[in-house]
Amino acid sequence: MAGMEKNIHFIVNGDPVSALVAPDWTLLRALRDGVGLTGTKEGCGAGECGACTVLVDGTAVNSCLFPALEAEGRSITTVEGLAQPDGSLHPLQRSFIDYGAVQCGFCTPGMLMSSKALLDQNPDPTEHQIKVALAGNLCRCTGYTQIVEAVQAAAAEMNGGAAAAGNGTGAATSAASAATGGTAHAGVTGGVDQPGHAAHGSPSAEVSA
Amino acid sequence: MAGFEYVRPTTLEGAVAELTARGDGALAVAGATDLWVNIRSGKVKPEAVVSLRGIAGLDALTPEFADRAGGAAAGPGGDARVSGGLTIGAMTPHGKVEDSLWVAAHFPALQQGCAGLGSRQVRNVGTVGGNICNAAPCADSATALMLFDATLVIQGPAGRRELPLGEFFVGPGMTRLLSGEVLKEIRVPDPGAHTFSRYIKHTRRRGVELAMMSVGVRVTLEDDLTTVKTARISLGVCAPTPTCAVRAQDMLAGKPLTRAAVEAAALVAADDSKVRDSWRGKAWYRREMIRVLVPRAVEQSGAYAATERVA
Numbered sequence: 001m002a003g004m005e006k007n008i009h010f011i012v013n014g015d016p017v018s019a020l021v022a023p024d025w026t027l028l029r030a031l032r033d034g035v036g037l038t039g040t041k042e043g044c045g046a047g048e049c050g051a052c053t054v055l056v057d058g059t060a061v062n063s064c065l066f067p068a069l070e071a072e073g074r075s076i077t078t079v080e081g082l083a084q085p086d087g088s089l090h091p092l093q094r095s096f097i098d099y100g101a102v103q104c105g106f107c108t109p110g111m112l113m114s115s116k117a118l119l120d121q122n123p124d125p126t127e128h129q130i131k132v133a134l135a136g137n138l139c140r141c142t143g144y145t146q147i148v149e150a151v152q153a154a155a156a157e158m159n160g161g162a163a164a165a166g167n168g169t170g171a172a173t174s175a176a177s178a179a180t181g182g183t184a185h186a187g188v189t190g191g192v193d194q195p196g197h198a199a200h201g202s203p204s205a206e207v208s209a
Numbered sequence: 210m211a212g213f214e215y216v217r218p219t220t221l222e223g224a225v226a227e228l229t230a231r232g233d234g235a236l237a238v239a240g241a242t243d244l245w246v247n248i249r250s251g252k253v254k255p256e257a258v259v260s261l262r263g264i265a266g267l268d269a270l271t272p273e274f275a276d277r278a279g280g281a282a283a284g285p286g287g288d289a290r291v292s293g294g295l296t297i298g299a300m301t302p303h304g305k306v307e308d309s310l311w312v313a314a315h316f317p318a319l320q321q322g323c324a325g326l327g328s329r330q331v332r333n334v335g336t337v338g339g340n341i342c343n344a345a346p347c348a349d350s351a352t353a354l355m356l357f358d359a360t361l362v363i364q365g366p367a368g369r370r371e372l373p374l375g376e377f378f379v380g381p382g383m384t385r386l387l388s389g390e391v392l393k394e395i396r397v398p399d400p401g402a403h404t405f406s407r408y409i410k411h412t413r414r415r416g417v418e419l420a421m422m423s424v425g426v427r428v429t430l431e432d433d434l435t436t437v438k439t440a441r442i443s444l445g446v447c448a449p450t451p452t453c454a455v456r457a458q459d460m461l462a463g464k465p466l467t468r469a470a471v472e473a474a475a476l477v478a479a480d481d482s483k484v485r486d487s488w489r490g491k492a493w494y495r496r497e498m499i500r501v502l503v504p505r506a507v508e509q510s511g512a513y514a515a516t517e518r519v520a
Binding site: 004023024026047050053060065066070117135136137 | 212213214215217238241242245246248249250258260262304327328329330331333334416417
């Protein structure tokens with residue numbers, strides 16, 4: 001509806017930005033269409049798949065259900081904010097690539113952001129805690145085992161342990177694209193062919209109470 | 210999507226005034242995790258949305274301390290003060306309750322109810338007050354709070370009023386909240402020493418799922434650690450609203466806590482329930498699971514273990 005748009009001012013990945021948004025806009029739309037950061041993906045649009053996960057003041061939220069107008073004054077971290085300004089990847093991003101935790105790549109930005117929120121709060125999570133933290137992130141490629149392993153390895157590395165040895169795949173370039181929020185289809189590859197790809201259903205089916 | 214006005218008052222009184230001025234076309238929104246789904250799908254078409262997020266101080270989780278004579282357990286971290294009641298600001302996100310060691314220690318069923326709702330992303334945003342006012346039959350935080358005789362503090366055009374949570378629900382999505390009224394906070398009274406509680410959400414998968422049905426129990430024992438002082442059995446998705454199995458509760462009160470007594474009460478709770486068939490589960494199955502889960506919840510609450518330490 002014309003005339004109802006408002007300019008919101010917020011911090012995205014450390015930079016102050018503003019965007020003109022309508023009352024029915026979500027934070028997801030403000031980030032993608034307003035700010036131009038398309039690393040954050042829209043999956044279900046109903047808070048079920050977690051592809052749109054970003055951090056708002058450090059906590060993971062579904063940006064598809066977060067009213068854009070509520071972002072005023074908040075600090076948002078998206079997948080584009082994980083890497084250092086010089087382009088060096090966050091340990092989680094490197095680990096996702098090394099462990100083959102990136103397949104089609106569409107869920108990857110959300111997986112990374114939920115993982116980051118977890119490790120920021122709990123630097124040494126158990127496997128169960130990782131599964132609980134990622135229960136709201138669906139991977140249609142069902143590569144959950146590698147994702148959990150990648151988070152464990154990144155946690156170990158960030159805690160100062162020996163850098164986890166990656167099992168490098170031939171798909172590093174396209175996987176890196178997805179792990180940094182690049183175009184999803186650039187990340188689609190047949191190159192990731194590892195054992196342990198058995199279908200697991202939804203991640204939540206694995207979460208034990 | 211049709212446009213709507215987005216209002217963001219910064220005081221509770223302001224929110225009441227904005228809602229009152231706009232009438233039934235306006236909706237109050239807390240975390241928006243339910244409302245935004247319905248707005249985006251076109252199921253709900255508000256003329257105005259009054260966001261409660263700008264109101265400072267509505268998301269506080271405030272424990273109160275009881276002055277209780279010896280015998281009561283110390284709080285978390287060796288805190289010598291004992292738990293009394295708890296006030297939960299309506300805008301408190303479920304994740305905050307989930308992470309509270311204080312709640313986990315003194316109101317475990319409430320922590321379990323909040324921790325089992327949705328995903329972490331939803332729990333970080335979705336609020337306890339929103340869960341209550343949304344009035345779904347499966348509302349986890351509401352069903353858990355019923356165990357503790359919670360009272361709602363409601364701010365409206367005519368001032369402030371209090372209403373027991375058990376009287377708040379009218380039907381699915383329907384409450385006694387009047388036009389212009391906003392839930393301010395939930396007050397949980399001191400359940401007393403020797404209190405044990407457990408919430409079991411019965412689902413087909415173990416995360417990001419609405420309850421097929423849920424069972425909460427709370428047992429508060431007398432100082433003899435044998436006699437039941439107060440018993441509460443709350444049920445989710447076993448009636449059009451979260452309910453308490455009143456007749457079953459009354460059977461337990463004043464008597465020694467035994468497995469036989471709990472099983473007898475569970476049967477009555479199952480018989481009295483208003484379960485129905487839905488695509489998430491059949492009535493007969495839900496009724497059967499009340500019979501199964503009430504005893505299991507009491508077992509897992511640790512109440513028997515307490516009685517056995519005395520015996």
